[in-house]
Amino acid sequence: MENVFEQYIRKQSLFTESxxxxxxSYLPDSLPHRENEINRIAEILVTALYGEKPSxxxxxxxxxxxxxxxVRYIGRELMSAQKVHGKSNVEYLYLNCDxxxxxxxxxxxxxxxxxxxxDKKIPFTGWPIDKIFNTTVEYVDRWNGVLIVVLxxxxxxxxxxxxxxxxxxxxxxxxxxxxxxxxxxxxNELNFTDLLDARVKSRLMEEKIIFSPYNxxxxxxxxxxxxxxxxxxxxxxxEVIKLCAAIAAQEHGxxxxxxxxxxxxxxxxxxxxxxxxxxxxxxxxxxxIELDCIAEAIKTLPLHSKILLLGVILSEEGGRDNxxxxxxxxxxxxxxxxxxxxxxxxxxxxxxxxxxDSLGLINARVRSFGRYGRTKVIEPAIPAYExxxxxxxxxxxxxxxxxRVANQKKLFF
DNA sequence: TGTCCACTGGAAGGGAGGGCTT
DNA sequence: AAGCCCTCCCTTCCAGTGGACA
Numbered sequence: 261m262e263n264v265f266e267q268y269i270r271k272q273s274l275f276t277e278s279x280x281x282x283x284x285s286y287l288p289d290s291l292p293h294r295e296n297e298i299n300r301i302a303e304i305l306v307t308a309l310y311g312e313k314p315s316x317x318x319x320x321x322x323x324x325x326x327x328x329x330x331v332r333y334i335g336r337e338l339m340s341a342q343k344v345h346g347k348s349n350v351e352y353l354y355l356n357c358d359x360x361x362x363x364x365x366x367x368x369x370x371x372x373x374x375x376x377x378x379d380k381k382i383p384f385t386g387w388p389i390d391k392i393f394n395t396t397v398e399y400v401d402r403w404n405g406v407l408i409v410v411l412x413x414x415x416x417x418x419x420x421x422x423x424x425x426x427x428x429x430x431x432x433x434x435x436x437x438x439x440x441x442x443x444x445x446x447x448n449e450l451n452f453t454d455l456l457d458a459r460v461k462s463r464l465m466e467e468k469i470i471f472s473p474y475n476x477x478x479x480x481x482x483x484x485x486x487x488x489x490x491x492x493x494x495x496x497x498x499e500v501i502k503l504c505a506a507i508a509a510q511e512h513g514x515x516x517x518x519x520x521x522x523x524x525x526x527x528x529x530x531x532x533x534x535x536x537x538x539x540x541x542x543x544x545x546x547x548x549i550e551l552d553c554i555a556e557a558i559k560t561l562p563l564h565s566k567i568l569l570l571g572v573i574l575s576e577e578g579g580r581d582n583x584x585x586x587x588x589x590x591x592x593x594x595x596x597x598x599x600x601x602x603x604x605x606x607x608x609x610x611x612x613x614x615x616x617d618s619l620g621l622i623n624a625r626v627r628s629f630g631r632y633g634r635t636k637v638i639e640p641a642i643p644a645y646e647x648x649x650x651x652x653x654x655x656x657x658x659x660x661x662x663x664r665v666a667n668q669k670k671l672f673f
Numbered sequence: 674t675g676t677c678c679a680c681t682g683g684a685a686g687g688g689a690g691g692g693c694t695t
Numbered sequence: 696a697a698g699c700c701c702t703c704c705c706t707t708c709c710a711g712t713g714g715a716c717a
Contacts, residue, residue: 364701385701386692392701562704586679605706610681626681630715633679674717681712692701 274495274530274537281490282523284516287332292485293478294326297469301334304467305442308406309341311348313433313440316464318414320450321471324514327446330471331410338408349405357417363389363425366417370429371396374403397432404438414445415452423456430463473513479505482515483522491526496537500525503542521545554642557619558650563657564604565612567595570651570660572622573644578665584635585610591665599659613638621647 280286291298307314321327335352342350353373360366368382371392375381379399382392400407409429411417417425432441445464453461474482483501504525508518524545529537561569571591575583589609596603604612613636617624623641628634640647652661 362702383692385690386694386699388693388700391693584679585681604704606680607682607707608705611705614682626713628680628713628715629678630713631676631678631717632715633677634713635678635680676715676717678715679712681710683708683710685706685708687706688704690701690703692699694699695697 272492274492274526276490276492278489279523281486282519282526284519286486287329287336288486290485291326291329291333292481293474294330294471297326297330297471298334300469301330301444302337305334305338305408305444308338308350308408308442309345309347311406313406314408314442315466316430316443316445317467317469318445318447318453318465319469319471320447322473322512322514323448324508324512324516324518325471325473326515327471328412331412331444331446335408335410349403351403351405351407352410353407354410354412357411357413361417362421363428364392366411366425367392367396367428370407370409371399374399376402393428397435400432400441401436401439405440407439407441408444409441410444410446412446413448415447415449418452418455423460426460426464427457430460474509474515475513476502476505476509479508479513479515479518483518486519487522490523495526495529495535497539499539500537500542503539507542507546517549520549524548551646554621554646555650557621558642558647559653561616561621562612563601563654564592564609565616566651566654566657567599567601567660568592568609568612569616569621569640570648570657570663571595571665572638572640573648573651574663574665576640577644577648580665581639583638585613585638586635588613588638595660595663598663599656601656610636 275282281288301317301319304317305314319327319331332354335354338350338352351373353370355366355369357366360369364387365384367389368384371382374396376399380395382395387395414426426443426445429441429443443464450470453465456464480501483505487496487501501522504518504521507521508514511517521542525541526537528544528548529541532541534541558566558569568588571588572583575588575591580587585606589606592609593603603609613622613624616622620641622638624636624638626634627637651657
């Protein structure tokens with residue numbers, strides 16, 4: 261009998277060897293339809309090569325409009341220009357505030373980037389803020405150059421930790437003698453500057469650049485360029501790229517989404533043993549992406565949020581509508597009781613509900629019932645069957661497999 | 674028009690878990 | 696070991712609120 265892998269090895273892949281081009285993390289040599297933005301930013305940052313602090317820049321745009329790609333692209337170009345023309349030290353430090361989301365960790369990352377051979381490494385927690393600030397200033401100043409700090413998703417940082425950190429980075433320039441720091445902030449939210457102190461705002465917004473969403477034609481160009489490199493000739497049916505672009509354009513012109521869609525369509529076709537990628541594969545890919553997103557979001561939820569989400573789903577399965585916070589809390593307490601977990605307080609649960617709302621797992625609208633109070637009305641935003649299945653994969657919750665919620669206000673389990 | 678319900682969401686603070694300094 | 700400081704998760708307290716109802 262032949263080896264089980266033979267049948268797959270024999271078959272020629274639909275991808276070329278450069279499949280990684282179809283991952284959003286890949287940074288291409290050119291970014292179509294972003295030439296203006298690139299030139300604008302380059303024009304501003306070029307002063308760094310002369311050893312002077314460039315203006316701070318704030319970049320706005322929805323997800324998948326190429327903000328991060330452009331900024332990384334500029335970083336690569338800047339560093340290679342510096343090797344040829346640079347009259348002084350230039351460093352380009354990219355931080356994603358999704359993970360680096362406190363004043364402490366931002367300063368820690370900057371400081372440790374310039375750590376000398378004999379210096380003490382700044383620990384990820386433990387030091388008082390002013391100490392970490394002074395240490396970071398010392399390291400950066402000693403290095404003697406122009407630092408450009410890119411704060412991707414800076415709106416998240418500010419929402420979570422306030423604008424103190426931005427003030428601190430700006431303030432570094434007042435206390436350093438040799439080095440300079442410029443900020444490039446990237447935000448999904450246009451109105452995030454409302455959260456900023458007026459002084460911080462004006463200094464941070466010296467330059468403001470808005471990335472508008474790609475339209476379907478632009479997405480097509482992007483996809484075509486990448487498909488040419490990553491997918492073998494003649495594999496894509498004519499309409500495939502158009503459809504991927506159209507779907508992504510509907511979802512506010514998200515290029516990342518378009519690229520994922522194309523790659524997964526080809527993967528599905530390949531697994532099917534098809535010779536060509538068809539519209540049908542794209543539709544299957546669209547479903548798969550949606551489900552994967554949901555599954556990932558649910559799996560990473562904390563235990564109590566999972567219980568709450570299960571409560572929302574069970575409630576809907578039980579045929580109940582207009583589920584309120586108070587009712588959900590009762591259901592939740594019963595579920596907790598069933599698996600011997602002590603329930604959180606009402607207040608905390610209210611926050612967890614809001615969190616899941618912003619994750620898009622549930623819809624929670626504040627609604628007033630007049631005399632009967634004001635509360636959130638909650639419904640699941642995900643398919644019940646799949647959602648439940650994923651939640652019950654958690655071993656702590658296995659005992660809730662048969663839990664039910666009646667459509668009357670009375671509960672039975 | 675005022676009342677009152679069932680919350681919402683801000684503020685403050687506790688304490689566990691991480692780390693450093695002395 | 697004791698004393699700090701940090702973040703994260705959570706509780707406690709409470710002022711504020713939209714709109715049906717009397």
